[in-house]
Amino acid sequence: MNSYKRFQRAMEGDTPDRTPVAPMVNVPHASRVLGVKPWEYVTDNALYVKGQIAAQRKYGYDWIFNHQPIQGITAEERKAVRVEQDFVVLPTEMGSVLKIPLDGGPAVIDPALKDYSMLDDLEMPDMDRPGRMEPLEELLRQVGDEVYICSKVPAPFHYAAEWMRGLNQFLLDMLVNPQYVHRLLDFMADVAIEIGKKQIDVGTHGIMMEDPSAAAQVISPDHYREFAYPYERKVARALKAYGGDVIIHICGDTTPILPDLARTGAKCLSVDESVDLRKAKETVGDRVALFGNVPVETIYRGTEEEIKAGVRKCIDSAGGSGYILSSSCGLHRGTPFKNLHTLVDYAIKYKKE
Amino acid sequence: MEIKEEVIKGGMEAIRPLIEEGLKKGRTAEDILAEMIEGMHEVGELFERKEYYVPETLLSAHTMMLGLEMLRPLLSVEKAAERGRVIVGAVESDIHDIGLNLVAMFLEAAGFEIYNLGRDVPTKVFLEKAEELDPDVVGVSAMMSTTALKVREVIEGFEKAGLRDGRFFVVGGAAFSEELADEIGADAYAQDAKKAVEVFQELMKRRK
Numbered sequence: 225m226n227s228y229k230r231f232q233r234a235m236e237g238d239t240p241d242r243t244p245v246a247p248m249v250n251v252p253h254a255s256r257v258l259g260v261k262p263w264e265y266v267t268d269n270a271l272y273v274k275g276q277i278a279a280q281r282k283y284g285y286d287w288i289f290n291h292q293p294i295q296g297i298t299a300e301e302r303k304a305v306r307v308e309q310d311f312v313v314l315p316t317e318m319g320s321v322l323k324i325p326l327d328g329g330p331a332v333i334d335p336a337l338k339d340y341s342m343l344d345d346l347e348m349p350d351m352d353r354p355g356r357m358e359p360l361e362e363l364l365r366q367v368g369d370e371v372y373i374c375s376k377v378p379a380p381f382h383y384a385a386e387w388m389r390g391l392n393q394f395l396l397d398m399l400v401n402p403q404y405v406h407r408l409l410d411f412m413a414d415v416a417i418e419i420g421k422k423q424i425d426v427g428t429h430g431i432m433m434e435d436p437s438a439a440a441q442v443i444s445p446d447h448y449r450e451f452a453y454p455y456e457r458k459v460a461r462a463l464k465a466y467g468g469d470v471i472i473h474i475c476g477d478t479t480p481i482l483p484d485l486a487r488t489g490a491k492c493l494s495v496d497e498s499v500d501l502r503k504a505k506e507t508v509g510d511r512v513a514l515f516g517n518v519p520v521e522t523i524y525r526g527t528e529e530e531i532k533a534g535v536r537k538c539i540d541s542a543g544g545s546g547y548i549l550s551s552s553c554g555l556h557r558g559t560p561f562k563n564l565h566t567l568v569d570y571a572i573k574y575k576k577e
Numbered sequence: 578m579e580i581k582e583e584v585i586k587g588g589m590e591a592i593r594p595l596i597e598e599g600l601k602k603g604r605t606a607e608d609i610l611a612e613m614i615e616g617m618h619e620v621g622e623l624f625e626r627k628e629y630y631v632p633e634t635l636l637s638a639h640t641m642m643l644g645l646e647m648l649r650p651l652l653s654v655e656k657a658a659e660r661g662r663v664i665v666g667a668v669e670s671d672i673h674d675i676g677l678n679l680v681a682m683f684l685e686a687a688g689f690e691i692y693n694l695g696r697d698v699p700t701k702v703f704l705e706k707a708e709e710l711d712p713d714v715v716g717v718s719a720m721m722s723t724t725a726l727k728v729r730e731v732i733e734g735f736e737k738a739g740l741r742d743g744r745f746f747v748v749g750g751a752a753f754s755e756e757l758a759d760e761i762g763a764d765a766y767a768q769d770a771k772k773a774v775e776v777f778q779e780l781m782k783r784r785k
Binding site: 310323325331333391392395396398399400441442443444447521525554556557558 | 587589627630633636639669671673674675678697699721724725726757
């Protein structure tokens with residue numbers, strides 16, 4: 225059974241030949257594997273594809289996370305990249321400005337929506353622009369027969385916060401201007417749906433929607449249900465109807481909202497280390513597959529034995545049917561190669577008792 | 578106790594008229610500030626009990642800041658300096674400043690003299706500010722797994738510049754744990770804004 229089939233069977237809730245392994249290899253780690261700067265990696269479609277494949281080949285895990293929320297970059301955008309003293313500035317098509325430190329992951333420094341009167345002028349990004357689907361097309365062409373390719377769509381809540389308003393302002397908006405927040409979220413859901421549909425057209429195997437700003441440490445379950453859930457659901461349902469398999473990731477102790485998440489239409493839920501996988505399996509395991517949650521801190525600085533114990537705990541709690549082993553979140557910058565090798569090698573070998 | 582209630586509720590519109598009224602009736606700025614601090618203390622407890630989350634806490638903190646802006650010209654500066662001088666900031670390339678702002682506002686409410694350098698602060702800016710202000714405590718935050726280790730660079734920068742001695746480093750942010758804080762050479766770890774106030778107060782006792 226190859227990686228693609230193994231991952232796919234687990235997504236369906238079936239039992240593959242062994243636990244699929246899918247650590248969240250992010251920009252800082254994958255660029256290190258390739259030995260290039262993170263910003264070069266993010267702003268060059270060919271390097272990006274090369275790095276993603278190189279990391280998968282190096283470790284032998286079962287998926288590739290095509291994790292760029294806006295997907296590929298056009299030649300014009302690449303020309304617009306401005307190298308400052310020790311970081312790189314990249315204006316995006318949604319109107320926000322990204323800053324990419326020479327040795328870190330990208331972050332929005334200037335959100336697009338200065339005030340809500342600009343809402344009516346927001347335009348849907350052009351899904352057919354050249355370059356957008358280039359990384360996905362290339363990943364599929366080169367390794368799509370064997371490896372599970374999972375592409376990211378921007379979660380409405382998180383990207384409304386990060387890209388459009390800035391998280392601070394967005395969280396205040398929720399309390400003082402909820403009607404505008406809903407309109408913005410609805411627009412962002414449409415953006416995610418259009419990107420997801422395009423990815424499905426191109427042939428992505430899975431779709432990942434990460435919603436960290438809706439984390440359980442940040443907003444209450446009630447606010448989650450009012451502001452994040454309806455739009456996650458809108459996106460997941462639409463993409464499901466279009467033939468897509470969606471994974472949703474939210475940070476923090478999401479135990480209270482797992483039943484909601486299981487109703488979004490997502491096929492699989494990714495949880496961080498604050499969630500007890502065994503309990504999650506009992507609560508929602510009959511409806512969705514689970515994905516997670518070896519603590520990134522253990523992978524970063526744990527001993528070999530601690531990393532193995534982390535793997536065992538996950539597989540013993542949730543292994544068998546409908547489970548994919550992953551890191552609890554994106555890997556720490558500087559996670560030693562050796563530690564990730566330990567995680568992957570051991571997870572491939574280990575069988576649930 | 579209306580002012581305290583408005584801080585807890587996050588009544589951004591109601592707070593200023595109430596303070597104006599209080600001042601007109603002859604209340605001192607110190608007295609009104611004390612009432613707002615009580616409110617923030619309760620907000621911290623609500624946050625701890627998970628009745629408040631980040632949005633509610635932010636709204637309360639912003640409400641208090643509106644009040645504090647009105648009172649500041651009337652408050653004596655020396656008192657704040659006595660309680661301790663603090664600079665806080667998020668490390669370079671970390672753009673998450675909600676927790677940081679909450680910490681700064683909670684500390685200000687607790688009477689510290691506070692300088693918030695904001696997010697995405699390069700080590701050299703931390704050093705320049707430390708030289709200029711000679712703070713008792715430096716609070717550094719990192720929210721992302723990718724930026725946590727930058728905090729070590731900040732502390733090492735202080736060591737190299739000979740600015741580490743006689744100063745406490747407190748770290749916080751989602752990327753941290755007690756162990757990681759210890760490993761990178763911080764003096765203390767605070768997991769949220771309310772804890773931060775307790776930790777900072779504890780450190781200031783050690784200074785004396």
